[in-house]
Amino acid sequence: MIRLANVAHDYGGRALLTGIDLHIAPGAFHFLTGPSGAGKSTLLKLCYGELRPVQGEIELFGQSLRGMSRDGLADMRRRVGVIHQDCQFLDHLTLAENVALPFVATGRPVPQTDLRELLAWVGLAGQAESLPPTLSGGERQRAALARAVIMSPEVVLADEPTGNVDPEMSQRLLSLLVELNRMGTAVMIATHDLALIRNAKAQVSARVLRIQDRTLQSAGADL
Numbered sequence: 001m002i003r004l005a006n007v008a009h010d011y012g013g014r015a016l017l018t019g020i021d022l023h024i025a026p027g028a029f030h031f032l033t034g035p036s037g038a039g040k041s042t043l044l045k046l047c048y049g050e051l052r053p054v055q056g057e058i059e060l061f062g063q064s065l066r067g068m069s070r071d072g073l074a075d076m077r078r079r080v081g082v083i084h085q086d087c088q089f090l091d092h093l094t095l096a097e098n099v100a101l102p103f104v105a106t107g108r109p110v111p112q113t114d115l116r117e118l119l120a121w122v123g124l125a126g127q128a129e130s131l132p133p134t135l136s137g138g139e140r141q142r143a144a145l146a147r148a149v150i151m152s153p154e155v156v157l158a159d160e161p162t163g164n165v166d167p168e169m170s171q172r173l174l175s176l177l178v179e180l181n182r183m184g185t186a187v188m189i190a191t192h193d194l195a196l197i198r199n200a201k202a203q204v205s206a207r208v209l210r211i212q213d214r215t216l217q218s219a220g221a222d223l
């Protein structure tokens with residue numbers, strides 16, 4: 001679904017990522033780890049076409065990103081759910097309206113039943129009318145997950161989805177992502193949280209990748 005071949009990236013200075021080969025296949029569950037500043041968020045952005053690589057090939061759903069038009073990229077992006085590290089919301093809209101934004105942005109009617117079911121799935125049915133500034137960190141993370149999956153994406157890319165929440169909430173978020181994966185959605189989670197990775201390995205067959213020395217490596221059994 002998402003394929004990177006010999007990808008390199010930098011932000012104008014020294015190389016950040018180099019020689020990156022990655023394939024996110026249907027149904028895969030990947031973790032992406034590595035030290036702060038190693039390039040995890042950058043790699044996720046390359047995977048969903050937010051950034052274009054300085055070298056190498058990226059394919060989304062069998063189509064090369066090279067030369068893809070803005071409309072073509074927008075079509076591809078609908079098939080990828082992204083949970084951003086900072087989980088930003090529009091503070092003047094309710095939680096339910098924020099979660100429904102991907103539908104509104106594409107000019108499609110919001111399926112109200114699906115929206116209610118989704119909010120119940122992430123445990124936020126009671127907060128549907130709340131405004132984002134009144135939500136806790138864990139509620140915001142679950143709302144970000146709901147927003148990422150409302151369009152039924154084939155793959156979810158999550159950037160530190162359990163940042164700033166306690167271990168119990170991390171586990172709850174992980175369980176939701178594992179459940180999605182069991183229903184067929186591919187998942188890639190960038191995280192520093194090694195406990196989360198250990199917990200996940202008991203629930204799902206996950207591949208752990210690590211960015212080290214600017215390259216992508218398979219993490220060993222030391223995790």
Ligand SMILES: Nc1ncnc2c1ncn2[C@@H]1O[C@H](COP(=O)(O)OP(=O)(O)OP(=O)(O)O)[C@@H](O)[C@H]1O
Binds near residue numbers: 011035038
């Ligand atoms: N838009 C940008 N312009 C210039 N440099 C950037 C930009 N975005 C990221 N960087 C730099 O690229 C490097 C990698 O950043 P990135 O956010 O991808 O790392 P990360 O592994 O996700 O880090 P963390 O774990 O701290 O979130 C950092 O040194 C960062 O300062």
